[in-house]
Amino acid sequence: MIEIIDLHKSFDSQKVLNGVNLKIADKEVITIMGKSGCGKSVLIKHIIGLLMPDRGSVLINGVDITRLDLKELDKIREKLGVLFQGGALFDSLTVYGNVAFPLSEKTKLSKSGIQDRVIQALEDVGLKGMEKKYPAELSGGMKKRVALARALITEPSIVLFDEPTTGLDPIITSSIHILIKATHEKYGYTGVVVSHEVPEIFEITDRVAMLHNGVIVEVGIPEEIQNSTNPVVRQFITGSHEGPIEV
Amino acid sequence: MERLLKIIGSWALSQLRTIGHMFVFLLNSLYFIFVPPFKFRLLLRQMRFFGNKSLLVILLTGSFTGMVLALQLFYILRKFGSEALLGPGIALSLTRELGPVLSALMVTGRAGSALTAEIGMMRISEQIDALTAMALNPIRYLIVPNIVAAIIVFPLLVAIFDVIGIYGGYMVGVKILGISSGTYFSLMEDYVDMEDIMVGLYKSLSFGLIVSWVCCYKGFYTGYGAEGVSKSTTEAVVMSSIFILIWDYFLGSVLL
Known part of the structure; x- marks a missing residue:
């Protein structure tokens, strides 16, 4: 199980993560979506331990990886697979x-x-x-x-996918999504997918979390997210220019 | 005035931080040289990288340096009627000073810049992050083989530079300016001691460390995108060259 608690991260004066809270259950596939540059990759790099937070914790199977030394962290990393x-x-x-x-x-x-x-x-x-x-x-x-x-x-027991289909055409994108689904069924890993391929990504994910302004504004199963009344989620799904997400 | 002092102070602090960071990087890399597992295959690959990339440029600069030295020294020595000292003059200049320094500058421009660009590209394409994510230490895989390879290859390249330079001087001094071949080589034997060769060896070993350290550091902590890599490459070449010249002076004063 992965648990992200009150995660804060800034680069110089720019706040990227502003108190992210998220629980990811064993063997589920969760998609983190949000507009480009909102901090999705930064969040995933905290789960790998490539970045250390200014404040907050990342717990993997109950172990806070932000407090481990390099040797202990490497032991956790051995359980991870990452698609950059x-x-x-x-x-x-x-x-x-x-x-x-x-x-x-x-x-x-x-x-x-x-x-x-x-x-x-x-x-x-x-x-x-x-x-x-x-x-x-x-x-x-x-x-x-x-x-x-x-x-x-x-x-690995946990696989992290950082925008696995960015820059690919729709057919290849679909084939990658099918592969993720098939390999998940075969290996039964916990999957964290960073993506903004909506609605295609809904077909392979158990839950979806929406990251906006450095916090998770909504989490739910794909149907809940698709029917969400949250204006941020609605704007993102419909791809509208108007709404709370600044273009 | 206060603002000016603040700017100078903040610049000085940032430079100190960078120097500190560079030394931590060096100590970390030196530590992993002695900690197994050792990556012999990568070491051989990087030795080939340094040697292969730099050999032609070393041959060219070595021969022409010897030839120019012969011309200039002959002109100066003739004023004192000491043309016979041309051979030892060339050999001493090359082994003690010009061989190590010019070789190091040439290797920096040729292999050092390529090394920074390669490691920098690995950084921006997340290959270094991929190593870390696999619980593998990127210093052990990328930096240590380069530092050890440079320390081994630099003295060999300097030796080649010296030999080619001495033969370049021979071509000009003996074949063009008319000094006898016996005089050129026999006086060299009398005046060039093992100590002079060792000075060149110590210098080349330390230059190997400096070039690989600076070039690896600049690549490892490169900026974003192609612009970042290009900036790091330029900085690596400039900084290595300056460090080589400064260190050459200090080492020269100690070893004289």
């Missing part, structure tokens, strides 16, 4: 090297054991046969799928 916005694939490694990297560095699996897992992971994301390609030779959608395979290769 641009994929964050290592340019110098092939597709195989990228997906195998967490296994070869963090486990004592044999070469053949790693190979079997990598081939299976690439098959899961529909990229079997692409092992020898380098990231520079892949399209945006393929990079995201390789990154997804890498994020899932260690079978």
